[in-house]
Amino acid sequence: MQRHLLNPYQHRQSPIHRFPAAVKLAGAVFFVFAVVLLPHSAWPAYAMCGAALVLVAALSRIPAIQLAGKLLLVEPFAIGIAILSLVQKNGLHVFADMLVKSTLCLFCMVLLSGTTRFTDILGVLRHCRIPPLLVTTLALMHRYLFLLVEETERMLRARKSRTFLRGRLFAWRSSATVISHLFVRSSERAERIYSAMCARGWRT
Amino acid sequence: MNALEIANLSYRYPDGTQALRNLTFSVKEGEIVGVIGPNGAGKSTLFLHLNGLLPQRFGEEETVRVFGLPVSEPNLDEIRAAVGLLFQDPDDQLFCPTVREDVAFGPSQMGISDAEISARVTKALQQVGLSEFEDRTPHHLSRGEKRRICLAGVLACNARILVLDEPTSDLDPMTKRDFRALLRTIESTKMISTHDLEFVAELCSRVILLDKGKIVADGPSLELLSDQSLMIAHGLEVPHIIRHLHPH
Amino acid sequence: MHIPDGFIDAKTAIATGVIATVGLGIALTSVRRTVPSCRIPLIGLAAAFVFAAQMLNFPVAGGTSGHLIGAVLVTVLLGPNAAVLVLSAVLILQCFMFADGGVTALGANIFNMALIAPSVGYGFYTAIRRIAGDGLRSRLFATAFASWCSTVAASIVCAGQLALSGTAAWGVCFTVMTGVHMLIGIGEAFITTLVVAGVARVRPELFFERSQSDLHPRYGELTVYGLLVSLGLCVFVAPFACGWPDGLEKVAAALGFEYKATQSPVFGSPFPEYAVPAVKSAAVSTVIAGCIGIVVAFVLAYLLARFLTPQGKSGAGLKSEDDSCHAAPSA
Numbered sequence: 159m160q161r162h163l164l165n166p167y168q169h170r171q172s173p174i175h176r177f178p179a180a181v182k183l184a185g186a187v188f189f190v191f192a193v194v195l196l197p198h199s200a201w202p203a204y205a206m207c208g209a210a211l212v213l214v215a216a217l218s219r220i221p222a223i224q225l226a227g228k229l230l231l232v233e234p235f236a237i238g239i240a241i242l243s244l245v246q247k248n249g250l251h252v253f254a255d256m257l258v259k260s261t262l263c264l265f266c267m268v269l270l271s272g273t274t275r276f277t278d279i280l281g282v283l284r285h286c287r288i289p290p291l292l293v294t295t296l297a298l299m300h301r302y303l304f305l306l307v308e309e310t311e312r313m314l315r316a317r318k319s320r321t322f323l324r325g326r327l328f329a330w331r332s333s334a335t336v337i338s339h340l341f342v343r344s345s346e347r348a349e350r351i352y353s354a355m356c357a358r359g360w361r362t
Numbered sequence: 363m364n365a366l367e368i369a370n371l372s373y374r375y376p377d378g379t380q381a382l383r384n385l386t387f388s389v390k391e392g393e394i395v396g397v398i399g400p401n402g403a404g405k406s407t408l409f410l411h412l413n414g415l416l417p418q419r420f421g422e423e424e425t426v427r428v429f430g431l432p433v434s435e436p437n438l439d440e441i442r443a444a445v446g447l448l449f450q451d452p453d454d455q456l457f458c459p460t461v462r463e464d465v466a467f468g469p470s471q472m473g474i475s476d477a478e479i480s481a482r483v484t485k486a487l488q489q490v491g492l493s494e495f496e497d498r499t500p501h502h503l504s505r506g507e508k509r510r511i512c513l514a515g516v517l518a519c520n521a522r523i524l525v526l527d528e529p530t531s532d533l534d535p536m537t538k539r540d541f542r543a544l545l546r547t548i549e550s551t552k553m554i555s556t557h558d559l560e561f562v563a564e565l566c567s568r569v570i571l572l573d574k575g576k577i578v579a580d581g582p583s584l585e586l587l588s589d590q591s592l593m594i595a596h597g598l599e600v601p602h603i604i605r606h607l608h609p610h
Numbered sequence: 611m612h613i614p615d616g617f618i619d620a621k622t623a624i625a626t627g628v629i630a631t632v633g634l635g636i637a638l639t640s641v642r643r644t645v646p647s648c649r650i651p652l653i654g655l656a657a658a659f660v661f662a663a664q665m666l667n668f669p670v671a672g673g674t675s676g677h678l679i680g681a682v683l684v685t686v687l688l689g690p691n692a693a694v695l696v697l698s699a700v701l702i703l704q705c706f707m708f709a710d711g712g713v714t715a716l717g718a719n720i721f722n723m724a725l726i727a728p729s730v731g732y733g734f735y736t737a738i739r740r741i742a743g744d745g746l747r748s749r750l751f752a753t754a755f756a757s758w759c760s761t762v763a764a765s766i767v768c769a770g771q772l773a774l775s776g777t778a779a780w781g782v783c784f785t786v787m788t789g790v791h792m793l794i795g796i797g798e799a800f801i802t803t804l805v806v807a808g809v810a811r812v813r814p815e816l817f818f819e820r821s822q823s824d825l826h827p828r829y830g831e832l833t834v835y836g837l838l839v840s841l842g843l844c845v846f847v848a849p850f851a852c853g854w855p856d857g858l859e860k861v862a863a864a865l866g867f868e869y870k871a872t873q874s875p876v877f878g879s880p881f882p883e884y885a886v887p888a889v890k891s892a893a894v895s896t897v898i899a900g901c902i903g904i905v906v907a908f909v910l911a912y913l914l915a916r917f918l919t920p921q922g923k924s925g926a927g928l929k930s931e932d933d934s935c936h937a938a939p940s941a
Contacts, residue, residue, distance in 0.1 A: 190713045242778040259616030267709040277459040295699045298654020306662040338808025344659045348652035350454040359471035
């Protein structure tokens with residue numbers, strides 16, 4: 159299982175951590191849009207953006223190794239598209255631009271997730287009158303995410319210790335079984351959560 | 363007026379199994395009652411009737427009364443505020459993003475002012491000894507802390523009857539002791555279902571023994587718990603603490 | 611299929627953002643109206659479930675592994691409207707907290723994976739079940755084929771968005787992405803069907819079934835989703851598929867936009883000259899390849915469903931219980 163990205167928020171104290179979540183969120187979104195709107199090959203501008211991010215990173219006291227690790231984790235999909243971009247007129251320029259812009263934006267979002275709690279972001283969304291149903295869904299998802307991941311790991315371990323047959327097909331079948339059990343258990347838990355909500359007076 | 367009055371309560375699961383058969387008992391205000399019995403006895407099912415979560419639709423017979431109010435549609439809000447039900451798995455009950463929001467959940471359904479809600483949250487967290495936990499996320503809490511927060515959640519509703527379903531099932535001995543001490547400091551009627559007979563012996567003055575949906579015995583805890591033949595006949599045993607005090 | 615920042619340009623980001631917002635808004639309204647309150651927590655839990663399920667690795671070959679996308683799985687379990695909401699929530703969380711998928715690309719990612727994938731999937735799923743009947747085998751067959759179709763459909767629209775942004779040439783992008791996702795789709799179909807079979811074995815009443823009473827309002831929503839899908843195809847795919855390079859240029863000129871190959875970041879060139887293949891022969895071979903792919907997927911889906919349903923169970927009518935909420939007390 160890939161758990162490496164699961165706990166982005168660092169429980170640290172730093173000037174950046176103490177900023178209100180709304181400011182950080184707005185700043186990050188603004189920064190990302192600005193970078194995407196920069197003209198092609200605007201290298202001085204790219205450098206300035208990069209410098210700004212490095213400054214924020216330094217102030218946030220997130221260990222550089224952790225940041226670097228997250229930046230270097232590249233998705234095969236992104237690599238694939240990047241390679242495809244070379245196959246066109248001005249391909250190399252497009253490729254370079256894309257690489258720099260996406261790295262800058264990724265860096266920015268990694269900083270955001272490393273210095274901001276999701277629960278604070280939820281508060282911001284509520285303030286912005288985002289539909290309550292969406293906010294509730296996001297809140298419940300985030301609350302039970304880690305629990306479900308732990309349940310999944312437990313089930314996987316239990317399966318592994320009972321399976322003596324190797325081979326891809328068995329691995330697929332057992333992973334699929336874990337997923338189906340996970341859904342059934344999540345569904346049952348959702349019913350109990352509903353009961354718990356009603357028990358404290360929730361009426362729709 | 364009794365805190366709780368149950369008269370001929372029966373319940374059948376959707377699949378046809380009879381879960382509860384003609385239960386009749388009452389609980390006085392301030393009593394601490396332990397509900398014990400083997401697995402499948404119907405303890406949890408009984409508790410779900412105390413605040414109207416079961417049955418799904420109410421019939422003509424008013425079989426459950428809380429402080430004189432029948433548990434049925436028009437009274438549900440009041441009853442659910444008065445009956446603080448703590449579920450077996452605290453993760454089912456701690457569904458809000460932060461501790462403060464969760465403890466505030468109950469009061470916020472009651473239509474009271476924000477200032478009042480804040481005050482109740484602070485007081486409830488103080489009562490359970492977790493005042494500095496307001497901004498924490500539930501996921502990072504220990505089992506014992508989660509149970510305390512759940513307790514704070516129902517205290518914030520000004521619950522007058524605490525109904526606890528297996529409150530110590532996954533706690534280590536020290537946490538169990540602390541939780542027991544905490545419960546002693548809270549003055550309200552309590553109904554506790556548990557397999558932990560030591561816990562019952564130390565906390566509850568009265569015990570109801572449930573088996574296959576029927577009340578098999580109902581009386582002072584020391585007397586019931588030391589009745590070896592009764593305990594064994596219903597899949598239990600005499601707790602060590604009583605054996606130690608009354609070696610036969 | 612998460613598109614990072616910088617891979618699509620501003621105009622595509624805005625277009626997809628608008629469509630995604632509309633689609634999500636419709637899903638929210640519909641869920642509020644049709645889903646009983648006892649199932650609201652399930653939507654949140656389902657989102658957590660999708661996230662957790664996506665973390666499982668399915669070994670493919672030589673150290674690489676794939677993972678479940680889950681669009682059709684959620685659709686089969688919760689219905690199309692809830693699926694849109696669930697998948698959007700997952701994408702939003704992944705974007706902001708896990709830097710998976712760009713902020714400017716959020717609209718595109720939601721459009722592709724939370725609107726196109728479940729809509730197309732649900733369409734095929736319902737169609738096959740209507741033809742093949744109510745049994746478990748028909749459900750599995752429908753699930754398998756719908757999963758494949760939804761993956762491929764999403765990849766086609768994604769390719770269109772990338773090409774429109776000037777990130778990659780359409781010919782290359784479409785061929786490679788669609789080709790790869792036809793294979794990925796097989797994996798997705800296989801996993802999704804296995805999971806659905808697993809759930810059917812344990813709690814068959816958990817599947818989403820359209821209840822008799824609300825057939826009427828449903829058509830309105832289906833129409834809107836259909837429109838969104840069509841809009842997506844028109845805006846992002848049709849210009850390339852129909853070989854309209856001239857048409858698009860004329861429109862751009864008429865709207866007064868500068869049309870330069872390299873200067874403007876906002877309106878990049880989607881049609882670098884040498885990369886545009888001779889339209890007719892390319893189109894024909896594409897269509898043939900596509901048809902072969904569809905037929906192969908169809909057959910594989912049927913075979914998988916047969917393999918998973920032992921003799922005698924294919925005709926079993928699985929009626930779901932009525933949609934009342936039941937507390938599940940454990941004694």
